[in-house]
Amino acid sequence: MALILLNRLGKDHKDYIKQQVHVKNPYLDTMEEDILYHFSLSTKTHNLPEMFGDIKFVCVGGSANRMKAFAHFIHQDLHIPGNPDDIRDICEGTDRYSMYKVGPVLSISHGMGVPSISIMLHELIKLLHHARCQDVVLFRLGTSGGVGLNPGTVVITDKAVDYSFCPQFEQVVLGKVITRSTELDEEVASELLQYASELQSFPTVIGKTMCTHDFYEGQGRLDGALCSFSHEEKLEYLRKAYEAGVRNIEMESTVFAAMCRVCGLKAAVVCVTLLNRFEGDQITSSHEVLVEYQQRPQILVAYFIKKRLGLIP
Numbered sequence: 436m437a438l439i440l441l442n443r444l445g446k447d448h449k450d451y452i453k454q455q456v457h458v459k460n461p462y463l464d465t466m467e468e469d470i471l472y473h474f475s476l477s478t479k480t481h482n483l484p485e486m487f488g489d490i491k492f493v494c495v496g497g498s499a500n501r502m503k504a505f506a507h508f509i510h511q512d513l514h515i516p517g518n519p520d521d522i523r524d525i526c527e528g529t530d531r532y533s534m535y536k537v538g539p540v541l542s543i544s545h546g547m548g549v550p551s552i553s554i555m556l557h558e559l560i561k562l563l564h565h566a567r568c569q570d571v572v573l574f575r576l577g578t579s580g581g582v583g584l585n586p587g588t589v590v591i592t593d594k595a596v597d598y599s600f601c602p603q604f605e606q607v608v609l610g611k612v613i614t615r616s617t618e619l620d621e622e623v624a625s626e627l628l629q630y631a632s633e634l635q636s637f638p639t640v641i642g643k644t645m646c647t648h649d650f651y652e653g654q655g656r657l658d659g660a661l662c663s664f665s666h667e668e669k670l671e672y673l674r675k676a677y678e679a680g681v682r683n684i685e686m687e688s689t690v691f692a693a694m695c696r697v698c699g700l701k702a703a704v705v706c707v708t709l710l711n712r713f714e715g716d717q718i719t720s721s722h723e724v725l726v727e728y729q730q731r732p733q734i735l736v737a738y739f740i741k742k743r744l745g746l747i748p
């Protein structure tokens with residue numbers, strides 16, 4: 436099945452130049468073994484090219500359950516043979532992250548916030564490198580707070596921005612701040628927008644996504660255990676964000692965009708909004724509604740994958 440899919444990919448996308456994963460660490464090649472500790476995988480104990488060499492799409496999201504559900508959904512959507520109940524968590528040897536492989540698709544959870552996704556991305560990018568994967572596209576399928584959008588709207592990120600609305604990610608290295616660009620792949624983003632209009636299943640927009648280091652004060656919420664600002668100051672900040680083009684707020688997009696970019700990986704961020712932050716801070720929708728919202732980015736990205744694989748015209 437995977438072979439047929441890859442042949443189709445090659446045939447239909449001749450212009451799609453083979454892109455390697457570039458790890459940017461000269462020390463890696465000198466290591467006899469690389470232990471991907473948080474995945475419970477290693478270059479000595481696992482045949483990574485055999486296990487992962489055919490991966491073309493990697494989908495990541497905060498919650499382990501969501502990424503398991505996505506694995507089951509994509510199994511069905513791509514008509515992969517076999518019983519979906521046999522899809523096992525490749526990282527079951529650790530309880531840090533969950534990872535599922537379904538044909539050319541890898542589905543991985545990353546937990547909440549920049550430190551958690553950053554650790555996962557270091558190991559994922561090394562994994563793709565060791566497995567000699569080519570032409571991989573990464574997607575973050577997430578939830579977010581909307582800025583001036585109705586709940587349930589899907590936002591395709593054109594730029595991931597920091598708390599001051601700048602498209603950059605600051606990483607402290609050896610006590611100094613390194614700044615990396617957070618531009619995402621424009622082609623993938625506009626392809627996603629086109630597919631959203633073909634699907635016509637839910638409202639979808641393209642815009643900037645603000646990444647914060649906290650869910651409460653960091654996102655201007657008035658309902659945390661601490662609150663050091665007024666309601667008016669909150670609205671003023673959200674208004675400035677809206678004017679700067681920000682349409683949603685989450686907690687991983689800048690480091691995701693920055694690390695993928697440095698390593699030559701095409702990447703996109705697709706998050707559904709759970710509420711309109713101009714109208715409140717608490718997430719009041721029912722569990723059923725929230726589950727349906729979370730499926731929206733999955734439906735859009737699954738459609739992208741099927742298009743890229745030539746499974747739909």
Ligand SMILES: O=P(O)(O)O[C@H]1O[C@H](CO)[C@@H](O)[C@H]1O
Nearest residue numbers: 496497547548577578685686
């Ligand atoms: O829905 P996920 O992918 O977890 O992402 C969003 O939800 C979490 C906060 O509830 C943060 O991690 C934020 O980025």
Ligand SMILES: O=c1cc[nH]c(=O)[nH]1
Nearest residue numbers: 578579580684685686
């Ligand atoms: O408001 C929200 C909702 C989901 N995730 C966030 O980071 N913020």
